[in-house]
Amino acid sequence: MKAVLCRQFGPPDSLTVDEVARPQATPGTVVIDVKACGVNFPDTLIIEGKYQFRPDFPFSPGGEVAGIVREVGEGVSHVKPGDNVFALTGWGGFAESVLADAFKTFLMPDKMEYTTAASLMYTYGTSYHALKQRAQLRSGRSGDSETLLVLGAAGGVGLAAVTLGKLMGARVIAAASTDEKLALCRQYGADELINYTSQPLRDRLLELVGKKGVDVVYDPVGGELAEPALRSMAWGGRYLVVGFAAGSIPSLPFNLPLLKGCSVVGVFWGAFAERQPKDNQQNVQELLQFWQRGQLIPHIHATYPLEQAANALNDMLGRRVMGKALIVV
Template sequence: MKAILCQQYGPPEQLVLADVPSPEATTGQVVIQVEACGVNFPDTLMIEGRYQFKPPFPFSPGGEVSGVVTQVGEGVSHLAVGQRVFSLTGHGGFAEEVVTSAATTLPMPDGMDYVTAASTMYTYGTSYHALKDRANLQPGETLLVLGAAGGVGLAAVQLGTLMGSRVIAAASTDEKLAICRQLGAAETINYTTENLRDRIKELTAGNGVDVVYDPVGDRYAEPAIRSLAWRGRYLVIGFAAGDIPSIPLNLALLKGASIVGVFWGAFAQREPKISMQNFQQILARILSGQLKQHIYKTYSLAEAPTALRDLMERRVVGKAVVTVNS
């Protein structure tokens, strides 16, 4: 089979398309013929050696796939050969086949296409867990989403709107913010041309925001925390802008605020029952049309390095997806 391989840490341009042996399923595993694979920020960290999990060389990036089960290992009873599935693989998805845990593999609902299925778990899973479980977002509250045009950002915009909050979307271009408005944002901030704190103060009549959803970090974190309302919650999602910020903790004290970490992957492993309940609610909203992933572009397997580069250069609005056997 063909796979995109990372043979040493470095930029996407060092990845190679190569022939490798097909995988075999062992106990508790399945092999999936990959139809589509989502492109996510952790993929870019993994190939550069900056992610907390470091697979042995050579490895394929690609942490969420959709496809068809071709092998079932011992002890797997809820999946069968020929079944359409989507799966959280962690890595290995930029390939024609991937072996993965059956525990993180779910049957695809009827009516769902492969591209949608391969672009759902990371974005909506992370954002719903963040807003529901970690922030306890309430109807009528104000939610600020930084990096709002990215995959998890747009998911947070949509989910926050469905949960009854007033969503303020912040991104780097007016074109990106137009997409955010289409997907439910009530207000927008271009933090390239506008002062983030001043604009938040203006939009909230000086009261601040109840929840900050921050997958960006870097220089945007502190002004966002300074813009929290009393008892506000700042959600630490990730650091797509590069640097991990140092936060003056007196800000949390003065505002009675909470700085809350969000690690959806660990949550899904440690609290699988609640995670599955969340995901069933997400799927119901997708199938009903309440949630719709914004697909920036689909790429062939050979174009997977380009997809990663586009993500790193912040050209991707919403989700990029690699299609393999489709």
């Protein structure tokens, strides 16, 4: 079978497409013939050796897939060959087939497309866990909704946070780097918009929320936006540390959480899914219910064949992706 391979840590252009042996099912695992695989920011980190996990060489990037079950291992009963499924793999998804743990493999609902199924887990799974378990975002009653600021709001997890924040009853402020990206955020439910390349983030937030501040900050960006966002928090607010797409980990003045009585909260959805699988499965079921009701529709930026995987990752690194990019097989 064909697979995109990382043979040594490096940039996307160092990846190759080669023929490799198809994986075989072992107890508690499932072999999936991949139809679509999400492209996510962690994929750009894992091939450069900058992620929390370092697979043995050679490996394929790609942590969320949708496809057809080819084979199941001993002890697997909830899926069978021929079933349409989506799964978390961590890596290995940029290939024609992948081995997945059975407990991280889920049946696709009827009429769901593979591209949709491969767009749910990382972005919506991360954002829902962040807003539900970590921020405990509270829906307001007629006029007293909590305020949610989403940085990098047009990216994969950012746009998911905009959608879910609105569904959960928040007043959503989307912050992004271009008017084009903000227009997409508006389509997905943002109440207020901030172009932080044309106006300082803190100044615009003062116009929108005054001295009260923002109840929840969702930050997958880091970098220079982190401090003005933290300075703009409300008393008792929650600052969600989701990632560092800007490339730098900010050093924050920790007198600010003290003065504002706010919390800086880490969001590591992958560890949550491992440590609290029942809670994660409940989240997945609730996300599927949102989809079935037509409330959750992933925005597909572009699809790429295996041979163009490097282009997909470079587009991710260049912040050209709005919503979700996918490898299709």
